Amino acid sequence: xxxxxxxxxxxxxxxxxxxxxxxxxxxxxxxxxxxxxxxxxxxxxxxxxxxxxxxxxxxxxxxxxxxxxxxxxxxxxxxxxxxxxxxxxxxxxxxxxxxxxxxxxxxxxxxxxxxxxxxxxxxxxxxxxxxxxxxxxxxxxxxx
Numbered sequence: 001x002x003x004x005x006x007x008x009x010x011x012x013x014x015x016x017x018x019x020x021x022x023x024x025x026x027x028x029x030x031x032x033x034x035x036x037x038x039x040x041x042x043x044x045x046x047x048x049x050x051x052x053x054x055x056x057x058x059x060x061x062x063x064x065x066x067x068x069x070x071x072x073x074x075x076x077x078x079x080x081x082x083x084x085x086x087x088x089x090x091x092x093x094x095x096x097x098x099x100x101x102x103x104x105x106x107x108x109x110x111x112x113x114x115x116x117x118x119x120x121x122x123x124x125x126x127x128x129x130x131x132x133x134x135x136x137x138x139x140x141x142x143x144x
Contacts, residue, residue, distance in 0.1 A: 028054050029061075037069040037079070045070025053087070061087040067105070081107035083125050099129040 030052040037047040047070045053063030062085070069079040085103025092098060105125040110118045 026055070028052065039072060043072045045072055049083075058091075059089045061089075063087060063101075063103075069107075073111075076113045077109065077111045079107060079109050081105055085125060087129075089131070095133040097131045099131055101125070101127045101129060 030050070033049045033051065035047050036044055038044040047068060049065050049067040051063055051065040053061050055061040063083075065083040065085070067081055067083060069081075071078045083103055083105045085101050087099050087101050089097045089099045103125050104122055106120070106122050108118065108120045110116075
């Protein structure tokens with residue numbers, strides 16, 4: 001059985017880096033994150049997420065993420081879900097800002113072998129992101 005504290009630990013270890021399209025105020029953006037997740041049992045897996053959002057102002061954005069926290073126990077269990085978050089930014093310079101993230105994570109845990117079980121729930125999600133704008137036209141990079 002997965003516990004809420006385990007999900008918090010998984011989310012805390014999830015993202016090692018993010019690349020995203022550079023949004024301007026009033027623009028939509030999208031991106032992909034890659035990393036690893038670990039359960040409280042010590043079982044780990046490759047994790048990824050797709051996200052998209054809308055930046056309303058220079059310092060406020062709303063985002064939706066689909067997260068796959070990986071398959072565990074030889075592919076017999078998986079965890080995934082949807083996160084809805086608000087982001088606020090504090091500029092440090094013309095190109096660097098710190099963003100805070102706060103929202104809800106709606107998750108599902110499924111075990112595929114007998115006895116088959118499925119759990120779902122909702123937990124808060126939060127984090128800090130260092131955002132660095134680039135000149136190459138690709139976009140911004142963030143480290144969560």
